[in-house]
Amino acid sequence: MTATTTETPAATAAGSERAFVDFEGVSLAYDDSGNAIEDISLSIRDGEFVAIVGPSGCGKSTFMKLCTGLHGPTQGSVRVAGEPVTGPLKISGMAFQNANLLPWRTTLDNVLLPLEIVRPYRSQFRKRRAEFVGWARELLRTVGLEGYEDQFPWQLSGGMQQRASICRALIHQPKLLMLDEPFAALDAFTREELWCVLRDLWQAQRFTVVLVTHDLREAAFLADTVYVMSKRPGRIVERREIDLPRPRELETTYREPFTSLVLELRAQIGEIRGGAA
Amino acid sequence: MKATTKERLAPWLAVIALLAIWEGTVRALNVPPFLFPGALATFEAMITFAGPISMHSWQTLWTTVVGFGLGVAVGLVLGFIIGSSRFMYRACYPLLVGFNAIPKVAFVPILVVWFGIGSVPAILTAFLICFFPIVVNVATGLATLEPELEDVLRVLGAKRLDVLLKVGLPRSLPYFFASLKVAITLAFVGTVVSETVASNQGIGYLMMSAGSQMRMPLVFAGLIVISAMAMVMYELFAVLEKRMTRWAHRGQDR
Numbered sequence: 001m002t003a004t005t006t007e008t009p010a011a012t013a014a015g016s017e018r019a020f021v022d023f024e025g026v027s028l029a030y031d032d033s034g035n036a037i038e039d040i041s042l043s044i045r046d047g048e049f050v051a052i053v054g055p056s057g058c059g060k061s062t063f064m065k066l067c068t069g070l071h072g073p074t075q076g077s078v079r080v081a082g083e084p085v086t087g088p089l090k091i092s093g094m095a096f097q098n099a100n101l102l103p104w105r106t107t108l109d110n111v112l113l114p115l116e117i118v119r120p121y122r123s124q125f126r127k128r129r130a131e132f133v134g135w136a137r138e139l140l141r142t143v144g145l146e147g148y149e150d151q152f153p154w155q156l157s158g159g160m161q162q163r164a165s166i167c168r169a170l171i172h173q174p175k176l177l178m179l180d181e182p183f184a185a186l187d188a189f190t191r192e193e194l195w196c197v198l199r200d201l202w203q204a205q206r207f208t209v210v211l212v213t214h215d216l217r218e219a220a221f222l223a224d225t226v227y228v229m230s231k232r233p234g235r236i237v238e239r240r241e242i243d244l245p246r247p248r249e250l251e252t253t254y255r256e257p258f259t260s261l262v263l264e265l266r267a268q269i270g271e272i273r274g275g276a277a
Numbered sequence: 278m279k280a281t282t283k284e285r286l287a288p289w290l291a292v293i294a295l296l297a298i299w300e301g302t303v304r305a306l307n308v309p310p311f312l313f314p315g316a317l318a319t320f321e322a323m324i325t326f327a328g329p330i331s332m333h334s335w336q337t338l339w340t341t342v343v344g345f346g347l348g349v350a351v352g353l354v355l356g357f358i359i360g361s362s363r364f365m366y367r368a369c370y371p372l373l374v375g376f377n378a379i380p381k382v383a384f385v386p387i388l389v390v391w392f393g394i395g396s397v398p399a400i401l402t403a404f405l406i407c408f409f410p411i412v413v414n415v416a417t418g419l420a421t422l423e424p425e426l427e428d429v430l431r432v433l434g435a436k437r438l439d440v441l442l443k444v445g446l447p448r449s450l451p452y453f454f455a456s457l458k459v460a461i462t463l464a465f466v467g468t469v470v471s472e473t474v475a476s477n478q479g480i481g482y483l484m485m486s487a488g489s490q491m492r493m494p495l496v497f498a499g500l501i502v503i504s505a506m507a508m509v510m511y512e513l514f515a516v517l518e519k520r521m522t523r524w525a526h527r528g529q530d531r
Contacts, residue, residue: 068432088432100426104447104524116443118433152524172433180425 019043019079020208021067021176026076027233028062035074035233036062042227042236046175047206051219051226053265055273059234060212064178067210068092080176090118092176093169097184099161101153101168108149111136111167118172132171139167142204143197159190163197170201177202179211183218192250195221203247216265220244221253226265230272238268314494319501322494329483334502337468337480340396341506344403345464349457352408356415360449361441366420373412381406382470389475399471399479406467407460414456418449451525454518461510469503 021044029035037059044050052060065071066078069089078085093114101110115121115132125132140149143163153161162182169177179198183191199222202209213219219226220242228238244258252258296316302308303315310318323330359369381402388398422445430440472481480499487495519526 065428068428070428070432088434090432090434092432094429094432096425096429098423098425100423100429102444102447104450104522113430113443114433117430117435117439154524169429 020046020048020081021210022077022079023066024077024079026066026073026078028059028066028071029074037066037229038233038235040076040234040236042239044208044210044225047208049202049209049211049222049224051211051213051223052229053213053216053219053226053269054229054234055231055269056214057232058229059232060229061180062234063229064094064180064210064212067176068094068178089176090172091174092178093172093174094178094180095162095165095169095182096179097181099153099158099165101161101164103152103154106150106152107140107145107156107164108133108136110153110164111140111171114168114172121172136167136171139170140164142201143167157190159186159194162186162194166194166198166201170205170207173205173207175207177207177209179209179213181213182211184214191215191218196250198222199248216262216269217253220258220262220265221248221250228265228268228272237272240265311491311493314497318494319497322492323498323501326495326498330480330498330502333478333480333483333499334506336396336478337399337465337472337503338506340399340472340479341403341461341464341468344400344467345407345461347400347404348408348460348464349411351404352411352456352460353415353453355408356412356449356453357419357441357446359412360416360419360445361437363420366416370416373409377409381467382474385471385474388471394475394477396476396478398475399468399481402471403464403467407464410456410459410463411453414452415449418452419445422448451518451522454514454522457514458511458518461514462507465503465507465510 021042023040023042026040027035027038040063052063054060062071066073066085067080067089069078069080069085069087069092072086080089081091101107102113105113112132116125121128121132137146137149140146140163143166145160145163145167148156148160148164153164156164162185166179166182169179183194186194195218198209202222209222211219211222223242226238226240226242227236228240229235230237242261244252244261253262300316303313308315314322355369359365359373384405385398385402388401392398392401419441422440426444427440430444435443468479469481472479473485476482480503484496484499487493487499
């Protein structure tokens with residue numbers, strides 16, 4: 001299994017044009033029970049869309065915590081934008097499977113929440129509020145939530161809540177968007193709709209995305225590069241560039257060569273799970 | 278009659294039914310009024326003694342409200358402290374549970390020694406009995422925070438206090454308002470208990486002294502006045518709760 005990690009030099013080579021996120025031999029153990037992730041080396045280009053797939057409990061979420069500086073590595077080093085990560089990285093925005101909107105705030109106020117917290121906007125919030133509201137409305141419009149700004153989250157459907165959650169993650173114009181299975185709780189149609197929303201947002205703004213997912217079609221449709229992680233302790237066992245032309249249309253996911261690509265990935269994951277699939 | 282009007286009248290019908298059963302039973306069994314007065318005799322006493330009753334009720338009401346106010350203030354502060362850190366939660370919770378298990382009547386003699394008889398022991402008993410549910414509710418509301426939401430905010434550089442003020446406090450408001458309803462009724466219990474033991478004012482005192490003179494209709498009148506006051510205050514806080522935390526009652530308000 002370790003043999004495949006020899007692919008990582010290639011990864012660094014590909015990313016050498018400009019590494020935005022740079023992991024070097026990173027391991028993390030939460031306690032004495034062993035490493036959650038082990039010896040991860042990879043680099044992500046500025047503006048690259050990366051998807052991380054792997055079996056449950058392989059440490060994908062741990063990877064996110066390391067990337068955003070919410071957790072420090074036990075071994076190795078994590079650098080983002082050339083700087084070693086020492087604490088929470090405010091140039092990142094996060095969204096999770098659960099939209100986690102605050103029920104007492106309107107959709108608009110939920111999206112504005114990060115600006116009330118993150119520097120330098122925090123101290124300007126009162127003065128520039130009108131401008132910030134403009135940003136939020138614009139963002140909500142691009143994800144198709146125009147007209148829902150003053151609704152409360154519990155008046156929105158699950159898919160709409162997730163759109164708002166992504167807006168909240170993007171409102172402070174982060175360089176790095178971290179998504180932890182953001183579409184997993186949605187029905188298939190809504191999920192595919194949101195793939196396209198995310199695709200368009202990314203195409204327009206070109207932030208760097210790390211998408212953690214179980215869904216191989218999702219990974220292959222959206223990402224430039226897919227990393228496959230092994231069972232715990234999580235290692236990167238495969239790096240795969242998706243060189244399908246962009247912009248990608250949803251229909252391509254039902255045709256060759258997309259389908260065989262997903263099948264190959266699927267076979268790989270099956271192998272990692274020990275043929276239990 | 279429409280179903281909604283029926284529902285609105287239901288509690289009043291229940292009261293009337295109860296009064297009727299009360300009066301009927303007393304009459305049918307021919308119980309002497311100095312043991313168990315009927316509803317009518319009680320009502321009569323209420324009118325005859327309207328003056329003293331309203332004076333003593335006012336005493337009970339204001340001591341209760343002051344004690345309750347203290348309870349809210351202390352309960353909020355303690356709840357905030359305990360709910361804002363896991364360590365404090367672990368450290369203080371068992372103590373609070375132990376304290377809450379002590380019957381508050383047991384404090385009255387101590388309070389009398391310290392402050393003499395009168396309003397102060399009544400206020401303090403009301404306070405002691407009512408702050409606990411507030412502390413527990415506020416602390417619980419603060420302590421239950423989704424870890425993912427915390428991540429979202431922490432990555433933006435949010436300090437613990439930011440998270441508490443932006444998320445924790447608003448989230449604990451429904452718990453807080455729910456606890457006020459419980460606390461105000463408990464506060465009445467505290468005041469009246471203290472008045473029965475150590476006061477020469479208040480509904481508790483009035484009932485005590487009327488009881489010792491076998492003027493049972495007056496005792497029952499006192500009981501009814503207390504429960505009426507408690508009901509009004511409860512309803513007041515129920516309305517306040519609905520007003521302040523509409524988002525927590527979605528779907529129910531109609």
